[in-house]
Amino acid sequence: MTSKQNIDDSPIDFAEQIIRDVKNSKEDGVLKCVQCGMCTSTCPAARHSDYNPRDIIERVLDGDVSILDDDLIWNCFYCYTCHSVCPVGNSVCEVNQILKQIAISNEKGYDKLYEYMGFADSYFTAAIGAIPEIFFDDIDRDVPGWRDFRNSLGEIREELELDPPLMPSKEVIDEVSKILTITGFKAKIEKIRASQEVEK
Amino acid sequence: MKSIPDKDILLFRSCLVSVEYPGVEASTKFVFDKLGIDYAISDKQTCCTGLGHYSDVFDQVDTSAIGARNFRIAKDLNRPNLVMMCATCYAINKKSVKLLNKKDDLRDHINRLFEDNDLEHLKYEKDDLKPTENIFHVVDILYNKISEIPDHIKYDLSEYKIASHHGCHYCKVHYEDTIAGFRDPNIIDELIEACGCKTIGWYDHKRATCGTGFRQRYSNPDLSFTATADKMNALCDEEVEIVVHLCPNCHIQFDRYQPLISKREGREFKAIHLNIAQFIAIAMGGDFDKVIGVKAHTTPIDSVIKELKEVSK
Numbered sequence: 322m323t324s325k326q327n328i329d330d331s332p333i334d335f336a337e338q339i340i341r342d343v344k345n346s347k348e349d350g351v352l353k354c355v356q357c358g359m360c361t362s363t364c365p366a367a368r369h370s371d372y373n374p375r376d377i378i379e380r381v382l383d384g385d386v387s388i389l390d391d392d393l394i395w396n397c398f399y400c401y402t403c404h405s406v407c408p409v410g411n412s413v414c415e416v417n418q419i420l421k422q423i424a425i426s427n428e429k430g431y432d433k434l435y436e437y438m439g440f441a442d443s444y445f446t447a448a449i450g451a452i453p454e455i456f457f458d459d460i461d462r463d464v465p466g467w468r469d470f471r472n473s474l475g476e477i478r479e480e481l482e483l484d485p486p487l488m489p490s491k492e493v494i495d496e497v498s499k500i501l502t503i504t505g506f507k508a509k510i511e512k513i514r515a516s517q518e519v520e521k
Numbered sequence: 522m523k524s525i526p527d528k529d530i531l532l533f534r535s536c537l538v539s540v541e542y543p544g545v546e547a548s549t550k551f552v553f554d555k556l557g558i559d560y561a562i563s564d565k566q567t568c569c570t571g572l573g574h575y576s577d578v579f580d581q582v583d584t585s586a587i588g589a590r591n592f593r594i595a596k597d598l599n600r601p602n603l604v605m606m607c608a609t610c611y612a613i614n615k616k617s618v619k620l621l622n623k624k625d626d627l628r629d630h631i632n633r634l635f636e637d638n639d640l641e642h643l644k645y646e647k648d649d650l651k652p653t654e655n656i657f658h659v660v661d662i663l664y665n666k667i668s669e670i671p672d673h674i675k676y677d678l679s680e681y682k683i684a685s686h687h688g689c690h691y692c693k694v695h696y697e698d699t700i701a702g703f704r705d706p707n708i709i710d711e712l713i714e715a716c717g718c719k720t721i722g723w724y725d726h727k728r729a730t731c732g733t734g735f736r737q738r739y740s741n742p743d744l745s746f747t748a749t750a751d752k753m754n755a756l757c758d759e760e761v762e763i764v765v766h767l768c769p770n771c772h773i774q775f776d777r778y779q780p781l782i783s784k785r786e787g788r789e790f791k792a793i794h795l796n797i798a799q800f801i802a803i804a805m806g807g808d809f810d811k812v813i814g815v816k817a818h819t820t821p822i823d824s825v826i827k828e829l830k831e832v833s834k
Contacts, residue, residue: 343627344581346619365730365748366737396744398734399575401612405693405703421577433577436740440573448567450536456739463742464777464819474540477816481547485564487539496640497567500590503634506583 332384339381342419350411354378360403360413372396374403374413381416389424395433425509428516435517441501441510448489448497523653523698525665528559531600533591533614535607536568537769541777544814545606545769548802549659551812555673555805556666560604565594571609572770575735581620586631588617589645601650604657606798608688608768615656615695621645622652653698658691659798660708660767664700670715675806676829679718684761684792685709686752686775688768689730704728709765709797716804717832720765725755731771738774749774750782753790762825764792765800772796777819793825794818803829 336351358375366372372393380388388394397417404412424430439453452460461468470477478487501507532553538545553560570587573579591614595601605611621628625647632644650656663670687706692699701708706728710720732749734741753775756764766772776794783790795803799813803826809815815822 343620343624346616365732365751366734366744368751369744369747395736396741398730398732398737398748400689400730400734401693402689402728402730405696418577422580425577425580430577433736433740437573437576437578437736440576440578444568444570444573449539450568450570450572451540452572459739459742460777463781465780466819467777470817470819471540473816474543477814478539478543480810480816481543481812481814483539483543483546485562489564489567493565493567496590497587499638499640500586500634500643501583503638503640504583504586504631506579510578 333382335384335386336381338423339416339419342422344419344422345415347410347412347415350407350409351378351381351416353409354382354411355409357408359406359408363402363406365398365400365402366396370396374417377413377417377420378411381420389420389427389429394420394424395430431513431516434513438510438514441506444501445498445507446494448494449487522700525657525661526602527557527662527665529600530558530560530602530604530662531566531595531598532560532562533569533603533605533610534562534566535605535610535769536572537773538606541773542769542796542814542817544812544817545772545796545798547812547814548796548798548807549606551802551807552663552798552805556663556669558662558666561598561600563594563598566591569610569613571607571613572735574613575609577736582627582631584613585617585621585627586634588614589621589631589635590643592618592645592650593643596649601655602657603650603655604659604662606659606796607770608658608690609770611656611658612690612694615652615698618650618652618656622648652695658767660691660712661700663712663797663801664708667712667715670712670801671717673805674716674832676804677717677832678763678800678804678826680830681718681762681825682760683713683718683720683763683765684724684756684759685713685720685727685765686731686771687728688766688771691767692728709767712797713765713800716801721759721761724759724761726752727755731768731774733770733774745774746778746782746785749778750786753779753782754786754788756792757788757790761792763800764794765797766794767797769796779820791824793820793822795822
């Protein structure tokens with residue numbers, strides 16, 4: 322009864338929205354947070370930036386939806402270290418992912434997704450999650466010989482006698498494209514792209 | 522320990538392995554063949570969506586719908602045991618199986634979309650696959666055969682200083698299924714020991730992320746490379762020569778970006794980076810070009826492994 326009383330007294334609609342989210346695998350773990358800070362003490366983003374997973378859960382339990390606009394939520398590495406050490410079975414890493422999906426469904430964070438549209442495009446053209454070409458110049462600057470390596474990938478794969486080939490059949494690509502159209506993914510991607518290209 | 526199959530396996534192709542370190546696939550096949558593992562690869566299987574999923578572009582419905590299609594392919598081939606070369610494919614697929622079994626609304630929603638769009642053949646029925654019984658990483662399959670590995674070892678790599686880096690998405694996401702520890706991860710260390718070598722064991726930041734952080738590497742490189750430097754500095758302090766991985770994304774972060782992080786830190790990091798399947802394949806006599814795929818590596822493998830010494834019988 323005590324815990325029910327506490328739940329009724331707290332502004333937990335926001336936390337309940339997260340608990341109901343399809344991605345949540347920790348049931349009501351978020352409500353069990355005791356603010357011990359184990360997540361923050363082991364978090365690589367907290368070590369090197371102002372990102373603070375303990376604070377994220379505090380704000381969620383306070384019903385502070387302004388967190389959806391906070392750039393810091395985009396610093397999570399998705400390394401699941403917090404998830405693996407939480408003594409009450411909460412997962413800030415999952416909560417963070419859900420917060421971002423809520424933000425995106427409210428048309429927030431589109432600028433953060435825009436550079437990653439290549440991950441979507443490659444599914445419709447090759448049914449594969451290729452590194453977006455928009456990053457190729459950065460990779461070539463930072464990784465010695467990377468573009469030469471990529472240009473010789475076919476020969477390297479041939480020497481390794483890898484089969485089947487990289488590119489799936491048209492039938493496979495069409496089926497995957499159809500799935501990503503009926504889930505609403507394609508429409509979402511077009512909307513994100515249109516919003517950013519208008520701003521430019 | 523959980524029950525681990527050695528047959529009816531669909532070896533799940535990985536986008537990063539395919540285009541960055543194809544030698545990981547060739548080495549996995551080489552080692553699986555030596556150990557008598559029954560596996561096949563399908564040209565119909567597609568990526569797990571992991572890179573896009575963890576860049577927040579794909580939501581759970583998109584990812585689980587693509588997962589359902591791949592799970593149907595495995596079932597239709599009578600190869601219900603999915604075995605992943607990439608830690609992210611492993612975590613993504615295990616989560617999709619868990620959610621599709623447990624969350625009726627998600628499963629019904631995806632199945633209805635399939636039914637309404639002439640894709641009935643892809644429908645996923647509850648418990649078609651089981652997360653613990655059917656979803657594995659290559660290291661699980663190798664660990665199940667750990668007592669047989671020494672029988673196939675041709676070369677002695679014990680003179681090198683070796684450390685392991687355990688991918689977060691193998692160890693920490695579905696930690697209830699992780700073999701040989703997730704707080705003090707050791708599955709790679711134990712597999713290396715089966716090759717007649719010793720690793721350095723625990724080191725500072727051993728269980729920490731590689732620093733990739735999906736979008737962090739590209740959108741937030743200072744944050745990403747600073748986190749990687751924690752680990753590279755710790756490995757350099759221990760004078761490690763070979764770092765052994767289980768995930769192609771970690772592999773990229775360490776192998777491809779080691780020269781850049783060396784410059785940033787003002788310290789020469791010289792370790793080479795191998796996937797555990799590549800390490801075992803070298804020890805079992807795999808050819809450097811035809812099996813290990815060394816030409817795909819940024820840090821040259823022969824900068825450390827200059828010659829191979831046969832094990833004394």
